[in-house]
Amino acid sequence: MSLKETDTEQIILNAAKEVFFKKGYDGARMQEIADEAGMNKALLHYYFRSKDKLFEAIFNDAFQRFVPKIVEKMISNISIEEKIEAFVDNYITVIMEVPQIPIFILTEINRNPERIVGMMKKVGMQPDLIIAGIQNDIDEGKIIDINPRHLLINILALCVFPFAGKPLMQIMLFNNNPGSYHDFLLERKKEVSQFIINSIKNK
Amino acid sequence: MSLKETDTEQIILNAAKEVFFKKGYDGARMQEIADEAGMNKALLHYYFRSKDKLFEAIFNDAFQRFVPKIVEKMISNISIEEKIEAFVDNYITVIMEVPQIPIFILTEINRNPERIVGMMKKVGMQPDLIIAGIQNDIDEGKIIDINPRHLLINILALCVFPFAGKPLMQIMLFNNNPGSYHDFLLERKKEVSQFIINSIKNK
DNA sequence: AAATAGTTTAACCAGATGGCAAAATTAATA
DNA sequence: TATTAATTTTGCCATCTGGTTAAACTATTT
Structure with missing residues (x-):
């Protein structure tokens, strides 16, 4: 494989990401992706055979970023405050790097839900582990009694929704000011974890 | 205007809603909408001129349902607990009637953000009023000191995200069991308002 | 019943779209 | 350098898409 091949491939992927995310x-x-990549439309098919295959490549990558990567921390033995703070801070940070991902994933999963099943296995996401971890903290009296699924979805909602x-x-x-909103999202790292901890800690 | 006209128009709208929500x-x-409505494709154009116009009709209606309708309660003089409970319960109830709306609105607003500006005026949504109402409750010491925008978005997030x-x-x-998820969403009416109240009430 | 207006259908069109085959160009290999 | 392989472009096509037009059909009015 020559340098050029990898290079062209990457250029196509970047262009495809941009267009798929936006539209x-x-x-x-395909023509728009080709234009964005500064090359001929047929080249896209040469490297990726079809629109579907090209999309799949983009989607897989985006989905992996969308799935929280810090399950370990959630089931470790640190304090519940630290868990929440680590999770929220890490997750918001990751998404801020490519903020279009949430709405992209949510939209495309709605368009084709079947895809998730296979996707989950590939990414190796194990929500059951997180659920069990939360239940454990409840049993040990570290947090109030709450349905772990509600808590998990609450956390995700508070992190993801502002991007979606x-x-x-x-x-x-x-007032449609991007700078203000960016600052607001940064603030949320502390704000959200504080909000959650307030709500679930035993007094 | 004959009975038939209104009738056909409504049949088209229902079919269009179904297809636009899903895809x-x-x-x-347009052909799929016509099939769904059990009529000729040209009829859609006879009644709505263009795909855009037809879409607009669907979108406007959906957007109005998506915008919380209980601003009055949020700025009235009832207790903060009652406010939150009323808002959350009402909002989740409304969305559950047409649960596809959130992802539909979020997706289409992302595709064409300009639309919102005009839309907001039509619907007459005034987030500033809610913000001010929250600030008032803070000033009166009814809830802890929190950025009202964060609180507002937290509430929306907790209500909307499970649908999106x-x-x-x-x-x-x-396990892909629709019944279980439906029950879960019902539970959230109490769960969410409790979660919020826990977090913001002064002790 | 004749004329008019309203509704529905069938047939069609121009432009766009994903995709493809073969030629042209460039790189690698002998 | 000659030959082979990899990459890129050109030109094209079958299909689909939103939209139109004119004809057919139905209900209403006179």
Whole structure:
């Protein structure tokens, strides 16, 4: 494999990511991806055979980033405060690097839910472990009695929603000022974990 | 206007809603909507001129349902507990009637953010009023000191996210069992308001 | 019943879209 | 350098898509 091959491949992937993120699968056009990549449309097919295959490559990568990567911390023996803080801070940080990912994943999973099943196995996500970890903290009296699934979804909701709803929130609450919204998202790292801890810690 | 006109129009709208909700604007096909409505494709154009116009009708209606309708309660003089409970319960109830709305709105707003500006005026949504109401409760010492925008987004996130992420959550946490997930969403009416109140009430 | 207006259908079109085959160009190998 | 392999471009096609037009059909009015 020559340098050029890897190079072209990467250029295509970057262009495809940009277009797929912005327009979604159905809205994306192979021609537009080719233009974005500065090359001929047929080259896309030469490297990736079809629109589907190219999309798959983008989706897989995005999905992996979307799945929280810090299960270990969630089931370790550190304090519940540290767990929450680590999870929220890490997750918001990761998403901020590619903030279009949440809405992209949510949209495409809605369009084709079957894909997830296979995807989950590949990524090796084990929500049961997190659930069990939470239950453990409850049993040990570290936090109040709460349905672990509700708590888990609450945490995810508070982290993810501001990104999924970004265009709406930015216009509604920040006069469409991107800078303000960016700062707001940074603030949330502390704000969200504080909000959660307040709610679940035993007094 | 004959009975038939209104009737056909409504049949088209229902069919269009179904298809647009499932596939989004780009994925939806006028032919598919016509099939769903059991009529000729040209009829859609006879009644709605274009795909855009038809979509607009669907989107406007969906957007109005997506915007919380209980601002009054949020700025009234009832206790903060009652406010939160009323808001959450009402909002989750409304969305459960048409649970596809959140992902649909989030997706389409991402595809075309400009639309919101005009839309907000039509619907008459005034987030500033809610913000001010929250600030008032803070000033009166009813709840802890918190950035009202964070609190507002937290509330929305906790209500909306489980619907936006439904396909993912249902598979990840409920073995793809729709009944279980439905019950789970019902539980959230109490769970979410409790979670919020726990977090913000002064001790 | 004749005329008019409203509704529905069938047939079609121009442009776009994903994809492909073969030629042209460049790189690698002998 | 000659030959083979890899990469890129050109040109094209079958299909689909939103949209239109004119004809057919139905209900209403006179």
